[in-house]
Amino acid sequence: MKLTFLGTAAAEGVPAVFCNCPTCLRAKQRGGKDIRTRSQILIDGDTLFDFPMDTYLHMLRYKLDLSKITRVLITHAHMDHCYPQEFCMRGGPFAHDMTEPRVTVYCNSTVRDMFMADTAREIRDEVKSGIELKTVEPYDSVMSGDVKLIALPASHTVGEKCLVYYVERRGVGALLMNDTGPLSEDVFVRLKSMGAKADIAALDCTYGAIRHGTGRHMGLYDIVDQYALMNKVGILSSDARVIATHLSHNTDLDYDGIAAAARPYGITVAYDGMTVEKIAK
Numbered sequence: 001m002k003l004t005f006l007g008t009a010a011a012e013g014v015p016a017v018f019c020n021c022p023t024c025l026r027a028k029q030r031g032g033k034d035i036r037t038r039s040q041i042l043i044d045g046d047t048l049f050d051f052p053m054d055t056y057l058h059m060l061r062y063k064l065d066l067s068k069i070t071r072v073l074i075t076h077a078h079m080d081h082c083y084p085q086e087f088c089m090r091g092g093p094f095a096h097d098m099t100e101p102r103v104t105v106y107c108n109s110t111v112r113d114m115f116m117a118d119t120a121r122e123i124r125d126e127v128k129s130g131i132e133l134k135t136v137e138p139y140d141s142v143m144s145g146d147v148k149l150i151a152l153p154a155s156h157t158v159g160e161k162c163l164v165y166y167v168e169r170r171g172v173g174a175l176l177m178n179d180t181g182p183l184s185e186d187v188f189v190r191l192k193s194m195g196a197k198a199d200i201a202a203l204d205c206t207y208g209a210i211r212h213g214t215g216r217h218m219g220l221y222d223i224v225d226q227y228a229l230m231n232k233v234g235i236l237s238s239d240a241r242v243i244a245t246h247l248s249h250n251t252d253l254d255y256d257g258i259a260a261a262a263r264p265y266g267i268t269v270a271y272d273g274m275t276v277e278k279i280a281k
């Protein structure tokens with residue numbers, strides 16, 4: 001399984017869209033790994049984890065054929081994870097010679113309702129017919145072609161069943177956890193009982209190199225705690241890669257600083273364009 005971190009920022013981006021804080025000004029000057037677009041992960045060239053407004057930028061930057069994507073996993077209805085209007089362009093006069101005629105979007109019921117409302121004004125029937133919305137609930141386990149998906153309950157927006165996902169293909173598992181605060185031991189125990197073993201775990205690091213403890217996002221030291229908890233429960237493989245992603249500008253540290261803080265704990269800090277590949281043993 002190959003993951004490409006197309007974007008690794010929280011909602012506002014780094015530098016943030018309207019911000020002049022020191023972190024954002026430095027990011028603009030330094031460029032490189034300090035520029036973060038909205039979070040999205042490409043899995044094996046045919047699957048997207050989340051669909052932010054920066055998807056078009058990701059297509060340009062990484063020269064992607066987005067018509068190859070046959071499944072999209074949406075975590076929740078925040079705009080940096082779900083920009084449904086773009087799907088109106090998937091067919092008809094807006095897209096010719098597409099590689100795959102159909103795409104399946106996995107999401108919760110809030111995202112499904114938002115998707116239908118936000119596309120209703122502009123989507124053409126022939127475009128709509130190529131998009132299947134599949135609603136999933138926490139702890140649903142779904143086979144999608146040769147990909148096994150397990151939806152898990154995120155700790156994020158009150159009133160929405162926000163999701164994170166475990167994705168498994170050809171004996172390799174990835175646990176993709178943004179946006180969420182720390183998950184409880186129960187969640188990991190239940191995931192393990194469903195046969196999950198993660199070789200890659202990518203976790204929310206919105207707050208940078210701090211411990212937040214609870215709430216709807218995490219910092220680096222929450223990831224350290226989650227890493228220990230996942231090991232205790234036994235849902236990580238022995239050489240699992242644990243990755244911090246979805247970082248915001250609300251941290252004093254640039255990429256180099258956060259990466260240095262994370263290194264002693266065996267945690268990798270993601271940057272835009274980073275790839276991670278694991279093959280089954």
Ligand SMILES: [Zn+2]
Nearest residue numbers: 010011080179
């Ligand atoms: Zn987010």
Ligand SMILES: [Zn+2]
Nearest residue numbers: 019021024249
């Ligand atoms: Zn800023």
Ligand SMILES: [Zn+2]
Nearest residue numbers: 076078156179
């Ligand atoms: Zn969110």
